[in-house]
Amino acid sequence: MNNTHFDxxxxxxxxxWNGSARAEEINLEVSVLIAELKSKVSPFEKQSIKDDIELIxxxxxxxxxxxxxxxxxxxxxxxxxxxxxxxK
Amino acid sequence: MxxxxxxxxxxxxxVHKAKIARICKAYAIQPLDPQDLFQxxxxxxxKSLASFKGKSELGTWIYRVALxxxxxxxxxxxxxxxxxxxxxxxxxxxxxxxESPDEMKYLILRECITKLEEVDRSIIMLxxxxxxxxxxxDIVGLSANNIAVRVKRIKPxxxxxxxxxxxxxx
Numbered sequence: 001m002n003n004t005h006f007d008x009x010x011x012x013x014x015x016x017w018n019g020s021a022r023a024e025e026i027n028l029e030v031s032v033l034i035a036e037l038k039s040k041v042s043p044f045e046k047q048s049i050k051d052d053i054e055l056i057x058x059x060x061x062x063x064x065x066x067x068x069x070x071x072x073x074x075x076x077x078x079x080x081x082x083x084x085x086x087x088k
Numbered sequence: 089m090x091x092x093x094x095x096x097x098x099x100x101x102x103v104h105k106a107k108i109a110r111i112c113k114a115y116a117i118q119p120l121d122p123q124d125l126f127q128x129x130x131x132x133x134x135k136s137l138a139s140f141k142g143k144s145e146l147g148t149w150i151y152r153v154a155l156x157x158x159x160x161x162x163x164x165x166x167x168x169x170x171x172x173x174x175x176x177x178x179x180x181x182x183x184x185x186x187e188s189p190d191e192m193k194y195l196i197l198r199e200c201i202t203k204l205e206e207v208d209r210s211i212i213m214l215x216x217x218x219x220x221x222x223x224x225x226d227i228v229g230l231s232a233n234n235i236a237v238r239v240k241r242i243k244p245x246x247x248x249x250x251x252x253x254x255x256x257x258x
Contacts, residue, residue: 009247016193017216021109023191025181026126028101033177034094037134040173 097137101130104150107217111151114198114213115158123180124172129157131173148223155210155227200249204242211235212242 101108105126112125132153140149161172201209207228214224221232221239228235 006244006247009251010243012193013197013247013250014216016190016197017110019190020113020194020198021106023183024109025183026105026109027179027181028098028105029177029179030098031177033130033175034098036175036177037131040175041131041135 093137097134100133100137100146100150104147107147108150108154110217111154111158111213114201115162117162117198117202120161123178124174125158125161126180127173127175127178128161129154130175130178132157144226145223148219148226151214151217151219151223152227155213159206159210196250196253197246200246200253203249204246208238208242211238212246215239215242 108129109122109126112129113122116122116125133150136153140146144152201212204212207230210228211224214227219227221235224235225232230238
């Protein structure tokens with residue numbers, strides 16, 4: 001394919017791309033949309049966060065869980081010792 | 089006149105809705121729906137507009153949000169059917185028949201774009217949107233030179249794919 005043909009073909013691709021959203025008209029009902037976004041976005045976000053937490057929970061290995069448990073135990077032990085020393 | 093955040097938001101959507109729609113349509117391979125993706129992008133812009141600091145051009149930021157939402161939806165959908173938001177305030181009306189020769193051409197173009205690697209896919213969509221290399225580079229996190237090199241490589245690849253599909257009468 002020579003340069004002229006290549007450019008022509010590429011212009012055709014650009015036309016096709018630009019025309020892709022023309023088949024549909026998007027109309028906004030402003031007051032309805034704003035009211036919906038105000039009321040819907042928060043619960044939707046909560047659900048989305050819940051889904052993400054579930055995903056993380058499923059993908060956290062037992063090794064990581066045990067490791068966190070051990071760290072927590074160590075922190076509480078050290079904190080206890082510190083508090084006892086502080087009381088004296 | 090002082091423009092409220094809500095007025096600003098609506099104006100942004102009005103101005104940029106066609107470009108958002110093009111990106112969403114390109115990512116809307118079954119079971120994803122372009123209208124659902126469009127609504128997700130509208131929601132994301134609503135949520136994130138306050139955090140837009142104007143470091144990049146607004147139009148560039150919109151592309152980044154749209155690509156992120158579509159990319160995320162594309163990958164989440166592979167895991168399981170995710171909950172999607174539905175907005176009554178956004179109405180879609182068909183203004184020309186879907187089965188036109190242009191629509192067939194578009195389906196072939198989309199299929200060939202979908203076959204590209206993820207980064208190349210974003211780059212070529214943004215290039216088709218006529219964004220300067222620098223802005224494309226800001227969005228995908230590569231240098232402008234790298235974008236130029238990649239575009240030069242992607243264009244013939246895409247064209248070859250389209251010609252071969254058109255030749256097969258797909």
